[in-house]
Amino acid sequence: MEAANNATIAAQVLAWLSILAAKNANVPEGGKVVGVKDVALEHWNKFGRNFFRCVGRRTIGRDKVVGRYDYEEVATDAANKVMAQVADVISKSPKGTKMGDFTLDFADNFEYVDPIDGSKASKQGLRFVFTGGWPA
Numbered sequence: 001m002e003a004a005n006n007a008t009i010a011a012q013v014l015a016w017l018s019i020l021a022a023k024n025a026n027v028p029e030g031g032k033v034v035g036v037k038d039v040a041l042e043h044w045n046k047f048g049r050n051f052f053r054c055v056g057r058r059t060i061g062r063d064k065v066v067g068r069y070d071y072e073e074v075a076t077d078a079a080n081k082v083m084a085q086v087a088d089v090i091s092k093s094p095k096g097t098k099m100g101d102f103t104l105d106f107a108d109n110f111e112y113v114d115p116i117d118g119s120k121a122s123k124q125g126l127r128f129v130f131t132g133g134w135p136a
Helices: 002-023 036-047 076-091
Strands: 102-109 126-130
Touching (some): 076 102, 076 126
Antiparallel strands (some): 102 126
């Protein structure tokens, strides 16, 4: 388990080094170097603030827009019932729905379209996105 965690951390470090190398590729000598904070702020300004939480694993992220919960060893029928209940809430939650102190921008079952080959991955996760970049 520790080796797997170390490999995950090493992969995350290498990913950040790759991002920083690309962002700084054209910075002239003595120019302002792009740092992790700059990359995060640029991302948040473009896509909103986001947070991924893996239950039973290390919490990664800073602020919240979408909470991600990965569960292991859950009975399929029980998991399907929970997902159906959340999907039902999504179907009854139009833009502007108040959820506590937060206002819903949109809710959906996320799907990803690959920009290279156009393939689509559906049912990638139920999500609630709130105005102002905040979760419920």
